[in-house]
Amino acid sequence: MDISTAYKDNNYKIHVARDILRDRLETYTGRYESVYYIIDENVYDIYKETKLSFIKSPLVVTGGESFKYVSPLMHTMEELLASGIKRNSLIVVIGGGATGDAGGFIASIVLRGVDYIHVPTTLLAHDSAIGGKTAINSEHGKNLIGAFYRPKAVIYDLEFLDSLPESEVLSGFGEVYKHAMLNSPGLFEELVQATSDSIDVSMLPPFIIKGIETKMKIVLEDEHESGSRKFLNLGHTLAHAVEYKYKIPHGQAVMLGIIAALYISNELNGTDFNLDEHIGYMSRHGYPVNLLREMDTGEMMQLMMKDKKNHRNDYISYIVFKDKQTLEVKDINTANLEKILKALKERI
Amino acid sequence: MDISTAYKDNNYKIHVARDILRDRLETYTGRYESVYYIIDENVYDIYKETKLSFIKSPLVVTGGESFKYVSPLMHTMEELLASGIKRNSLIVVIGGGATGDAGGFIASIVLRGVDYIHVPTTLLAHDSAIGGKTAINSEHGKNLIGAFYRPKAVIYDLEFLDSLPESEVLSGFGEVYKHAMLNSPGLFEELVQATSDSIDVSMLPPFIIKGIETKMKIVLEDEHESGSRKFLNLGHTLAHAVEYKYKIPHGQAVMLGIIAALYISNELNGTDFNLDEHIGYMSRHGYPVNLLREMDTGEMMQLMMKDKKNHRNDYISYIVFKDKQTLEVKDINTANLEKILKALKERI
Numbered sequence: 001m002d003i004s005t006a007y008k009d010n011n012y013k014i015h016v017a018r019d020i021l022r023d024r025l026e027t028y029t030g031r032y033e034s035v036y037y038i039i040d041e042n043v044y045d046i047y048k049e050t051k052l053s054f055i056k057s058p059l060v061v062t063g064g065e066s067f068k069y070v071s072p073l074m075h076t077m078e079e080l081l082a083s084g085i086k087r088n089s090l091i092v093v094i095g096g097g098a099t100g101d102a103g104g105f106i107a108s109i110v111l112r113g114v115d116y117i118h119v120p121t122t123l124l125a126h127d128s129a130i131g132g133k134t135a136i137n138s139e140h141g142k143n144l145i146g147a148f149y150r151p152k153a154v155i156y157d158l159e160f161l162d163s164l165p166e167s168e169v170l171s172g173f174g175e176v177y178k179h180a181m182l183n184s185p186g187l188f189e190e191l192v193q194a195t196s197d198s199i200d201v202s203m204l205p206p207f208i209i210k211g212i213e214t215k216m217k218i219v220l221e222d223e224h225e226s227g228s229r230k231f232l233n234l235g236h237t238l239a240h241a242v243e244y245k246y247k248i249p250h251g252q253a254v255m256l257g258i259i260a261a262l263y264i265s266n267e268l269n270g271t272d273f274n275l276d277e278h279i280g281y282m283s284r285h286g287y288p289v290n291l292l293r294e295m296d297t298g299e300m301m302q303l304m305m306k307d308k309k310n311h312r313n314d315y316i317s318y319i320v321f322k323d324k325q326t327l328e329v330k331d332i333n334t335a336n337l338e339k340i341l342k343a344l345k346e347r348i
Numbered sequence: 349m350d351i352s353t354a355y356k357d358n359n360y361k362i363h364v365a366r367d368i369l370r371d372r373l374e375t376y377t378g379r380y381e382s383v384y385y386i387i388d389e390n391v392y393d394i395y396k397e398t399k400l401s402f403i404k405s406p407l408v409v410t411g412g413e414s415f416k417y418v419s420p421l422m423h424t425m426e427e428l429l430a431s432g433i434k435r436n437s438l439i440v441v442i443g444g445g446a447t448g449d450a451g452g453f454i455a456s457i458v459l460r461g462v463d464y465i466h467v468p469t470t471l472l473a474h475d476s477a478i479g480g481k482t483a484i485n486s487e488h489g490k491n492l493i494g495a496f497y498r499p500k501a502v503i504y505d506l507e508f509l510d511s512l513p514e515s516e517v518l519s520g521f522g523e524v525y526k527h528a529m530l531n532s533p534g535l536f537e538e539l540v541q542a543t544s545d546s547i548d549v550s551m552l553p554p555f556i557i558k559g560i561e562t563k564m565k566i567v568l569e570d571e572h573e574s575g576s577r578k579f580l581n582l583g584h585t586l587a588h589a590v591e592y593k594y595k596i597p598h599g600q601a602v603m604l605g606i607i608a609a610l611y612i613s614n615e616l617n618g619t620d621f622n623l624d625e626h627i628g629y630m631s632r633h634g635y636p637v638n639l640l641r642e643m644d645t646g647e648m649m650q651l652m653m654k655d656k657k658n659h660r661n662d663y664i665s666y667i668v669f670k671d672k673q674t675l676e677v678k679d680i681n682t683a684n685l686e687k688i689l690k691a692l693k694e695r696i
Binding site: 033070074077078081082084086087088108109110111112113133135138139140141144145146147148305306309310311312313 | 381418422425426429430432434435436456457458459460461481486487489492493494495496653654657658659660661
């Protein structure tokens, strides 16, 4: 399935299907004088003799989140420059969300910007590959350095998902869960039913496509995150802090963040989300819900105060439900938020 | 004098006059929750008790070109993040072209982009402050990493020029000379006459303003450098190599590059630029023209081959005159170009 973006200009396609990488890629590479491949080492190890054997001399980069730091980023950037990359070159980034974030950021700043295509290889990346955000991490938090920079295409070859370890499936599913909630109570119900026993990747494609469409719709309304795009951060404020401190995969942290967001919505906006149902579902599927009981709320607060979505001192911008179907950005006083998080710890 | 850009959107003003910094700045800073100042240490040393005394706790950065590297850049970026910079903060960058390039680049990527204002303090920066290009240097050459990112304003307080050392005046004047050539033979004649004895900064403002207007006109036609903007690189192809290797100020290298461009135009396009007049003028005012006699052409070729404007292997894209008033981009075979440069060495 091909989904097209609908920006004012610089639109691109998101190709989603099994076993499409090489064919789709060929429809693009011919337009460029040279093509450079940046590939996550874990992905390359698995597929170098098969699916990726057509690629000659790729830049194999350190796996996952460890690539999202200045030092490995600059190493790869200097390698590209040493190999003679030009403005009319193409960079193809093959890997999960982290590889896409950092690879896209490289493309955005090398020679002040060259074209790139992202080939997501994880379930989680169905989220990060959409929306044109690139980023790396700072000493002070995740994704604090980056650019808005759109790829020329996203080629999402679902075959890559077959080799995902369980914990990566859980992580990616966190964003599938979030997108279903953002889409509608109906879709969310469908998803929970389809996965009530286990999260089977082969059943997910329709929900992945719905997730991409949901995200795209929101991103198109608000590319630079001045309004509704903020809603995509449902669960993310606490998630970034949990993830940074406790080193759990992003989407798993998002799941915990969603619990917090629902709890806060119930407390501050009087919604009636059934917390036990969400917690039960997540525990059953192996999410580390216990971290919510053990977290250091003081440290979580410190980290959340660095979130780039905040715009007032002593307040944290939190995405909460106003009612069952409507989201809002609520500036919550830090002292109040810490009190609520402490209560949540007791509640788990 | 205020010059306004005329892009489709995101326009900004370039304020040019003496003693305007504080007043003009105040018309902007009120719109932001917090303001961060990045100031070149040399500028701050001179003006901290006078013109810049109103600025509390600035980030004072290493002077000039030495700031345009990843390590000092990241240091300043982490300082901004540590101080709690937010998306609705403003960064004010006070310094010459290098400080503006790197400071603007920081603004473009911190939190994926915050607003900034550039306050150029050198004559050279009348050039780099216009056009929305930001950059830092790579191990492989100058300005190879960066972004297209427009400031919210440029406040060019000409009082800063009073404290410029002679070699900086010569450097900045290289771009004034280039812009006059790009504007018209008439303006160029006026400039040469006004400066025939010496380059007196107090006489330059009309030529600076003309230079800004000339550059702006070209940039507006072609922001992302796919066409006519390339002409602004007149003299720059060799200049970047000379500057990188022989560590002379940018604009002085541009002057040498202009001689090379005129020589190549005469050789390849049959123009009849009077090289001796240009060389005589430059020598008389103290430009290091002898470097053209002493340069290592092999090394110059190596460096020029890394220029990001090149788009074909074994060819260098060179800006030359097609006739006395018309410029063109000429792809010159590397072997041929080296031969011409060797002949130029003999000719000096």
